[in-house]
Amino acid sequence: MRATALSLASLPARPHKTADLAPGTPAAVVTAPPPRRPRGRPRKTAQERSDGNRRRQLMDGAAQLFRSKGFAATGTRDIAAAAGMHSGSPFYHFASKSALLFAVMNEGMASAVQSQQQALAVLAPQAPARECLRVLIRHHFEVLLGPRSSFIAVMLYEWRSLTPVQRRRIALVKDSYEAAWMPALTALGQQGLLQAEPGVARLFIFGALNWAVQWFAPDKGKSLDELTEQALALFIHAG
Amino acid sequence: MRATALSLASLPARPHKTADLAPGTPAAVVTAPPPRRPRGRPRKTAQERSDGNRRRQLMDGAAQLFRSKGFAATGTRDIAAAAGMHSGSPFYHFASKSALLFAVMNEGMASAVQSQQQALAVLAPQAPARECLRVLIRHHFEVLLGPRSSFIAVMLYEWRSLTPVQRRRIALVKDSYEAAWMPALTALGQQGLLQAEPGVARLFIFGALNWAVQWFAPDKGKSLDELTEQALALFIHAG
DNA sequence: CCTACCGATCGGTAGG
DNA sequence: CCTACCGATCGGTAGG
Numbered sequence: 001m002r003a004t005a006l007s008l009a010s011l012p013a014r015p016h017k018t019a020d021l022a023p024g025t026p027a028a029v030v031t032a033p034p035p036r037r038p039r040g041r042p043r044k045t046a047q048e049r050s051d052g053n054r055r056r057q058l059m060d061g062a063a064q065l066f067r068s069k070g071f072a073a074t075g076t077r078d079i080a081a082a083a084g085m086h087s088g089s090p091f092y093h094f095a096s097k098s099a100l101l102f103a104v105m106n107e108g109m110a111s112a113v114q115s116q117q118q119a120l121a122v123l124a125p126q127a128p129a130r131e132c133l134r135v136l137i138r139h140h141f142e143v144l145l146g147p148r149s150s151f152i153a154v155m156l157y158e159w160r161s162l163t164p165v166q167r168r169r170i171a172l173v174k175d176s177y178e179a180a181w182m183p184a185l186t187a188l189g190q191q192g193l194l195q196a197e198p199g200v201a202r203l204f205i206f207g208a209l210n211w212a213v214q215w216f217a218p219d220k221g222k223s224l225d226e227l228t229e230q231a232l233a234l235f236i237h238a239g
Numbered sequence: 240m241r242a243t244a245l246s247l248a249s250l251p252a253r254p255h256k257t258a259d260l261a262p263g264t265p266a267a268v269v270t271a272p273p274p275r276r277p278r279g280r281p282r283k284t285a286q287e288r289s290d291g292n293r294r295r296q297l298m299d300g301a302a303q304l305f306r307s308k309g310f311a312a313t314g315t316r317d318i319a320a321a322a323g324m325h326s327g328s329p330f331y332h333f334a335s336k337s338a339l340l341f342a343v344m345n346e347g348m349a350s351a352v353q354s355q356q357q358a359l360a361v362l363a364p365q366a367p368a369r370e371c372l373r374v375l376i377r378h379h380f381e382v383l384l385g386p387r388s389s390f391i392a393v394m395l396y397e398w399r400s401l402t403p404v405q406r407r408r409i410a411l412v413k414d415s416y417e418a419a420w421m422p423a424l425t426a427l428g429q430q431g432l433l434q435a436e437p438g439v440a441r442l443f444i445f446g447a448l449n450w451a452v453q454w455f456a457p458d459k460g461k462s463l464d465e466l467t468e469q470a471l472a473l474f475i476h477a478g
Numbered sequence: 479c480c481t482a483c484c485g486a487t488c489g490g491t492a493g494g
Numbered sequence: 495c496c497t498a499c500c501g502a503t504c505g506g507t508a509g510g
Contacts, residue, residue, distance in 0.1 A: 070311055071309075159453075160307070161312070201469075203451070204450070206450065207453075208443040208446040210450060211449060214446075230436060230440075235474075237434075237477065
């Protein structure tokens with residue numbers, strides 16, 4: 001019975017080859033696919049590696065390659081090799097290299113928005129604005145410099161490699177991520193703890209934090225907690 | 240006589256085809272070529288367009304293309320066309336596409352260091368640190384967002400496209416540019432006007448300012464003067 | 479998901 | 495600085 005299941009799995013049903021907003025595709029809402037956790041105990045064997053996991057493996061490899069070499073300098077053959085495939089196989093899962101870039105960015109932003117909401121939900125309802133900003137900064141560092149950071153780094157530095165249509169779609173998710181910062185920033189402004197206009201402050205603050213992907217070295221220098229305190233001290237005046 | 244000069248100029252002596260630190264070239268000090276202003280009244284005619292000016296035209300076009308499309312996505316044929324040349328001609332002036340990238344970055348950083356020194360020289364010898372920082376920020380915005388901004392933008396966002404040897408060379412110039420900020424930042428720290436550690440503050444501040452290349456729109460939104468005041472207000476606490 | 483392949487484009491060169 | 499060209503590589507596809 002086990003062998004049968006395996007042999008069936010080795011001939012997987014054709015997975016969804018989504019266009020993922022390749023150039024010219026009309027816009028529609030795309031979110032991260034539901035985790036669809038299986039009922040039984042999870043398997044990490046060859047079984048696990050086939051199916052739809054290959055799609056995620058391609059995205060993981062692509063995210064790292066796009067980050068380190070850039071989108072244009074990364075070949076689809078490199079991506080295939082990173083996922084243990086041969087040259088033409090990525091196109092079985094993604095309609096184009098561009099669709100793969102979009103999938104990486106969309107996955108990165110969608111999960112960032114989700115974890116941001118979870119981080120904010122832990123706050124007390126009447127928490128001071130300074131505390132809210134601390135949570136936002138700390139979470140942002142996690143997303144930006146943590147173990148899955150490639151997805152967001154690609155987002156930040158390969159923006160121009162997107163088609164206009166793809167750009168608009170990602171911008172929607174990005175806007176909602178950034179909008180979550182405004183209540184805290186305007187409150188701090190009203191309290192006199194933030195001396196720049198909130199809109200400009202937001203741009204400067206995101207720049208300061210995002211730039212960390214250029215210089216941050218894990219296991220060396222400051223921790224993410226320490227960086228959070230330093231950033232707070234820099235932006236928020238004595239209260 | 241004029242015709243003679245023109246016809247002579249149309250057969251220019253072979254210009255210096257510098258390697259400009261193509262991969263593997265050993266390091267040596269490289270600065271912007273001296274302006275060598277000619278004695279007589281300047282000409283803007285066809286004469287002007289030949290000679291060594293072609294080299295600068297290639298760098299100008301390459302800087303803009305590298306900025307808007309990225310280094311890897313820019314073809315040498317695009318660069319040639321931007322300078323009004325045919326496909327193979329850029330290699331008469333630069334040993335490789337990589338050498339052209341290096342030349343763009345080196346020119347950008349060298350002129351930034353130079354104009355920075357000029358900006359600081361205008362300050363009174365005992366000017367307060369806050370005033371010094373204002374000059375540095377204002378000058379940085381000029382370099383970053385002004386008419387020659389492509390050179391520095393390429394510097395910032397194509398770092399990974401350099402070879403390790405090229406990277407080390409540019410890093411030397413960049414270090415001297417950034418080092419000029421430290422006296423003002425440490426002084427402000429001692430005065431209690433800068434609440435983060437000076438070294439970390441420098442990284443955050445550069446990030447905040449550099450990020451402006453992503454969102455700044457000339458002739459729309461704030462002026463460079465206004466942005467300078469907003470940045471100062473954000474970083475430097477009430478004094 | 480592999481194999482074999484296509485047309486296009488790329489950086490760079492020789493020879494003038 | 496142009497012309498003509500080279501070998502390599504690229505994204506993508508057909509057919510299984």
